[in-house]
Amino acid sequence: MALNALTPEFAAFLAAHLPEGTIREAEPRHLADPRGRWTGQAGPVALPRSVEEVASIVAACASASVGIVPWGGGTGLVGGQLMANGPLPLVLSLERMNRVRDIFPEENMLVAEAGCTLQQVQDAAAAAGRLFPLTLASQGSCTIGGNLATNAGGVNVIRYGNARSLCLGLEAVLADGTIWRGLTRLRKDNAGYDLRDLLIGAEGTLGVITAAALILHPRPAQNAAALIAVPHPTAALTLLSIAQEQLPGMVSAFELISGMSLQFLAETLPEVRQPFAEPSPWLVLVDLGLPERLEAEQALIRLYETGAAKGLALDAILAQNETQRAQFWTLRENIPTANRRIGAVSSHDISLPLSEIPAFIPAAQKALGDIAPFRVNCFGHLGDGNLHFNVFPPKGGHKDDHADQREAVKRLVHDMVASLGGSVAAEHGVGRFKTADITRYADPGKLAAMRAVKAALDPAGILNPGAVLAG
Amino acid sequence: MALNALTPEFAAFLAAHLPEGTIREAEPRHLADPRGRWTGQAGPVALPRSVEEVASIVAACASASVGIVPWGGGTGLVGGQLMANGPLPLVLSLERMNRVRDIFPEENMLVAEAGCTLQQVQDAAAAAGRLFPLTLASQGSCTIGGNLATNAGGVNVIRYGNARSLCLGLEAVLADGTIWRGLTRLRKDNAGYDLRDLLIGAEGTLGVITAAALILHPRPAQNAAALIAVPHPTAALTLLSIAQEQLPGMVSAFELISGMSLQFLAETLPEVRQPFAEPSPWLVLVDLGLPERLEAEQALIRLYETGAAKGLALDAILAQNETQRAQFWTLRENIPTANRRIGAVSSHDISLPLSEIPAFIPAAQKALGDIAPFRVNCFGHLGDGNLHFNVFPPKGGHKDDHADQREAVKRLVHDMVASLGGSVAAEHGVGRFKTADITRYADPGKLAAMRAVKAALDPAGILNPGAVLAG
Numbered sequence: 015m016a017l018n019a020l021t022p023e024f025a026a027f028l029a030a031h032l033p034e035g036t037i038r039e040a041e042p043r044h045l046a047d048p049r050g051r052w053t054g055q056a057g058p059v060a061l062p063r064s065v066e067e068v069a070s071i072v073a074a075c076a077s078a079s080v081g082i083v084p085w086g087g088g089t090g091l092v093g094g095q096l097m098a099n100g101p102l103p104l105v106l107s108l109e110r111m112n113r114v115r116d117i118f119p120e121e122n123m124l125v126a127e128a129g130c131t132l133q134q135v136q137d138a139a140a141a142a143g144r145l146f147p148l149t150l151a152s153q154g155s156c157t158i159g160g161n162l163a164t165n166a167g168g169v170n171v172i173r174y175g176n177a178r179s180l181c182l183g184l185e186a187v188l189a190d191g192t193i194w195r196g197l198t199r200l201r202k203d204n205a206g207y208d209l210r211d212l213l214i215g216a217e218g219t220l221g222v223i224t225a226a227a228l229i230l231h232p233r234p235a236q237n238a239a240a241l242i243a244v245p246h247p248t249a250a251l252t253l254l255s256i257a258q259e260q261l262p263g264m265v266s267a268f269e270l271i272s273g274m275s276l277q278f279l280a281e282t283l284p285e286v287r288q289p290f291a292e293p294s295p296w297l298v299l300v301d302l303g304l305p306e307r308l309e310a311e312q313a314l315i316r317l318y319e320t321g322a323a324k325g326l327a328l329d330a331i332l333a334q335n336e337t338q339r340a341q342f343w344t345l346r347e348n349i350p351t352a353n354r355r356i357g358a359v360s361s362h363d364i365s366l367p368l369s370e371i372p373a374f375i376p377a378a379q380k381a382l383g384d385i386a387p388f389r390v391n392c393f394g395h396l397g398d399g400n401l402h403f404n405v406f407p408p409k410g411g412h413k414d415d416h417a418d419q420r421e422a423v424k425r426l427v428h429d430m431v432a433s434l435g436g437s438v439a440a441e442h443g444v445g446r447f448k449t450a451d452i453t454r455y456a457d458p459g460k461l462a463a464m465r466a467v468k469a470a471l472d473p474a475g476i477l478n479p480g481a482v483l484a485g
Numbered sequence: 486m487a488l489n490a491l492t493p494e495f496a497a498f499l500a501a502h503l504p505e506g507t508i509r510e511a512e513p514r515h516l517a518d519p520r521g522r523w524t525g526q527a528g529p530v531a532l533p534r535s536v537e538e539v540a541s542i543v544a545a546c547a548s549a550s551v552g553i554v555p556w557g558g559g560t561g562l563v564g565g566q567l568m569a570n571g572p573l574p575l576v577l578s579l580e581r582m583n584r585v586r587d588i589f590p591e592e593n594m595l596v597a598e599a600g601c602t603l604q605q606v607q608d609a610a611a612a613a614g615r616l617f618p619l620t621l622a623s624q625g626s627c628t629i630g631g632n633l634a635t636n637a638g639g640v641n642v643i644r645y646g647n648a649r650s651l652c653l654g655l656e657a658v659l660a661d662g663t664i665w666r667g668l669t670r671l672r673k674d675n676a677g678y679d680l681r682d683l684l685i686g687a688e689g690t691l692g693v694i695t696a697a698a699l700i701l702h703p704r705p706a707q708n709a710a711a712l713i714a715v716p717h718p719t720a721a722l723t724l725l726s727i728a729q730e731q732l733p734g735m736v737s738a739f740e741l742i743s744g745m746s747l748q749f750l751a752e753t754l755p756e757v758r759q760p761f762a763e764p765s766p767w768l769v770l771v772d773l774g775l776p777e778r779l780e781a782e783q784a785l786i787r788l789y790e791t792g793a794a795k796g797l798a799l800d801a802i803l804a805q806n807e808t809q810r811a812q813f814w815t816l817r818e819n820i821p822t823a824n825r826r827i828g829a830v831s832s833h834d835i836s837l838p839l840s841e842i843p844a845f846i847p848a849a850q851k852a853l854g855d856i857a858p859f860r861v862n863c864f865g866h867l868g869d870g871n872l873h874f875n876v877f878p879p880k881g882g883h884k885d886d887h888a889d890q891r892e893a894v895k896r897l898v899h900d901m902v903a904s905l906g907g908s909v910a911a912e913h914g915v916g917r918f919k920t921a922d923i924t925r926y927a928d929p930g931k932l933a934a935m936r937a938v939k940a941a942l943d944p945a946g947i948l949n950p951g952a953v954l955a956g
Binding site: 118165167188193204205220259303308395398439440442456471482 | 589591592635636638642647649650659663664665666667669670671672673674675676677678679680682683685686687691702703705706722726729730731732733734735774776778779784836837838839840866868869870871906907908909910911912913914915919922923926927928929930931932933934935937938939940941942953954
């Protein structure tokens with residue numbers, strides 16, 4: 015079914031039926047891709063302040079067969095939040111639905127509207143003596159609605175799971191304007207199909223999330239972090255396994271950092287202090303959250319010494335205080351900044367079965383070498399099997415020199431990942447940039463079921479047209 | 486669309502196209518309800534040995550519009566595994582698909598076929614030095630396929646989540662006979678809609694689960710358990726909160742047991758040793774899994790002493806060894822047996838927001854008293870807000886004396902639960918016994934979405950007809 019372009023008349027109709035200021039011209043931020051590849055079409059944005067307003071907007075768009083692009087914080091990396099072409103859609107920003115509606119510290123949960131930033135949710139939890147563990151570099155601007163729509167990951171997935179694992183229930187508007195009021199405070203509820211998890215990760219194509227019941231955790235009594243130099247990814251994986259045995263349930267993050275990451279930081283951000291005097295081929299950043307009775311520093315020393323005795327750990331720096339722990343994380347979080355400054359030929363958000371990782375990294379690098387002498391910066395969330403395997407021009411080169419190799423690079427990496435049982439959309443989602451990958455790599459049975467579900471829940475195809483499943 | 490009854494001719498057709506012995510007469514166990522309320526219709530059962538055989542059976546049934554009732558271990562309590570009426574269906578037992586196909590201890594995962602018993606999965610994990618934490622009284626006979634189809638809960642949900650939280654991916658046969666091969670080893674994968682969680686908890690109405698990729702956990706270095714007498718459920722909740730602060734991530738179970746549970750055990754199972762000399766109004770059974778460096782006994786003593794100082798704990802017995810810990814669990818697991826011997830007027834598998842529990846219990850008891858002087862046995866998984874709130878005749882009475890009050894009792898309890906934001910199908914599922922409750926209590930938007938999904942994925946309605954969503 016063909017969608018209609020949004021007309022000035024329809025925008026005027028919406029404006030007349032909603033409170034003043036709800037329908038406006040979209041600002042550049044509503045149309046931008048953080049990596050600058052695509053730009054959304056200029057047009058109106060709706061800024062509703064209640065689920066009822068969202069419902070009336072969606073119902074009107076359904077009647078008029080006008081597409082809707084839900085918009086959270088605009089930080090998505092796969093183009094899920096913008097339509098560069100096709101019939102002009104309505105951008106539906108949740109930014110004015112930004113209240114924490116309720117908090118129940120004794121139940122370890124809170125209810126937040128979709129437009130709350132992740133930072134705001136973290137702060138509300140902290141103010142109640144609790145932890146909302148989802149942690150992303152973009153937490154100051156990304157929203158919890160977007161986090162859930164994309165099932166965001168980040169650095170604490172190894173301990174607390176991804177966004178899906180932190181959600182009890184949703185309030186959402188379905189494609190015909192029906193409101194689903196599912197903001198449950200229940201930990202267990204098997205009354206029917208799991209609509210929550212179907213909407214989570216659907217990137218706004220099956221419903222518009224307007225609020226969420228979120229799971230909080232106790233704050234660990236103490237945190238401790240170390241940077242450990244390791245000889246190769248296999249050592250990092252074995253060290254992770256030792257850490258999880260020595261400290262079950264206490265490893266909050268276990269990040270792999272390549273020597274290339276440090277080199278890129280040195281090239282582009284010389285003010286970021288290099289941790290070790292000798293360059294290390296690989297690092298891990300391990301972060302622990304511990305109960306009060308455990309000796310944090312001893313636990314890390316023990317981990318390092320166990321690793322060193324087995325040749326798994328070359329050197330280590332223990333954070334002596336919170337400031338130094340923050341410095342370790344600054345190092346980690348500056349890697350994407352350095353990458354942007356170097357300029358990637360192709361970036362890949364992949365996941366692999368854990369034990370396939372050590373062989374994959376050199377094999378993919380070697381195969382890429384047959385195309386050009388690329389530099390690979392591989393880093394990511396080792397405990398989740400989730401790597402950012404990003405391919406850069408040789409030193410001194412520019413990504414534009416390799417524009418015609420980009421597709422071959424992506425194909426090579428993605429084909430290899432798929433052949434090992436991996437995913438080419440691990441934590442950033444599918445958006446519009448990866449819909450062809452889904453068609454190429456998804457199980458045909460799953461793809462057919464996805465199409466059937468989309469047709470059933472959004473028969474006119476108005477919700478985020480072209481995202482996840484291309485038309 | 487009307488289904489056709491399974492005919493002898495169709496059974497013969499299936500038998501001719503499948504290996505010998507695949508199509509048989511159903512045994513009584515394939516048609517039985519553990520609580521004896523309903524009985525399935527005599528007819529054939531299919532016992533396939535591979536996903537391909539399941540696919541050809543489902544495709545044949547789809548062509549013939551014959552219903553399929555997937556069957557795991559037959560332990561479901563809500564009639565999801567049997568059809569007492571309607572056009573004769575094919576019972577599809579997964580019992581011969583009972584291999585653990587693969588195990589990756591270093592990845593903390595294994596792949597098990599749907600017909601593996603839960604015990605078998607636990608044993609395979611233990612043999613690899615790992616823990617599969619799902620724990621149910623029926624684990625010797627229930628199957629992992631059934632556990633996933635019903636999103637089973639049990640006693641360790643507070644720490645490890647329910648069946649859904651322990652599954653990475655599925656292999657399943659969809660309603661047209663398509664095989665979905667989704668046995669991923671990935672921890673992070675956002676490539677499309679969450680078909681896994683849609684099938685989990687759908688009770689066989691959207692697809693037949695044939696195998697699952699399951700998450701394993703490290704085995705805690707040590708376990709420790711205590712029975713703590715508490716004055717009332719509010720004290721138990723506060724004690725839980727203290728336990729989670731003192732021992733974050735280490736509370737494996739926190740079970741509430743009413744004084745009535747102990748009284749029922751004394752009446753019907755006098756051989757089960759009563760823990761305390763003085764009858765206590767309420768007990769909690771707390772089970773810890775700890776890292777090696779923590780002093781288990783000290784941790785429990787500290788918890789008790791903190792509770793006692795606040796008037797939350799009246800008395801406590803610490804398990805001195807594994808035998809005594811097992812005795813505590815035997816006490817807990819015998820409560821349903823005692824209940825069966827007394828004979829319930831109505832049993833309720835409910836969940837509530839945690840902080841609503843203390844007020845709910847006396848309020849529901851009081852309201853029930855206006856119908857008859859019932860005895861209520863309330864016990865369950867306090868940390869999950871999941872109570873088994875079961876209503877029994879007065880001492881010396883018989884459940885049959887109250888048969889005409891049964892519906893009113895159920896309605897009263899369920900209405901009160903729903904008014905507090907609770908669920909009337911917390912961990913046993915909906916099956917066929919609770920479909921009217923879903924219609925009554927579910928959010929209308931969710932119900933409409935569920936119907937749309939069912940129609941999309943099983944347009945002929947052959948998968949477990951009448952379960953979850955009544956015709």
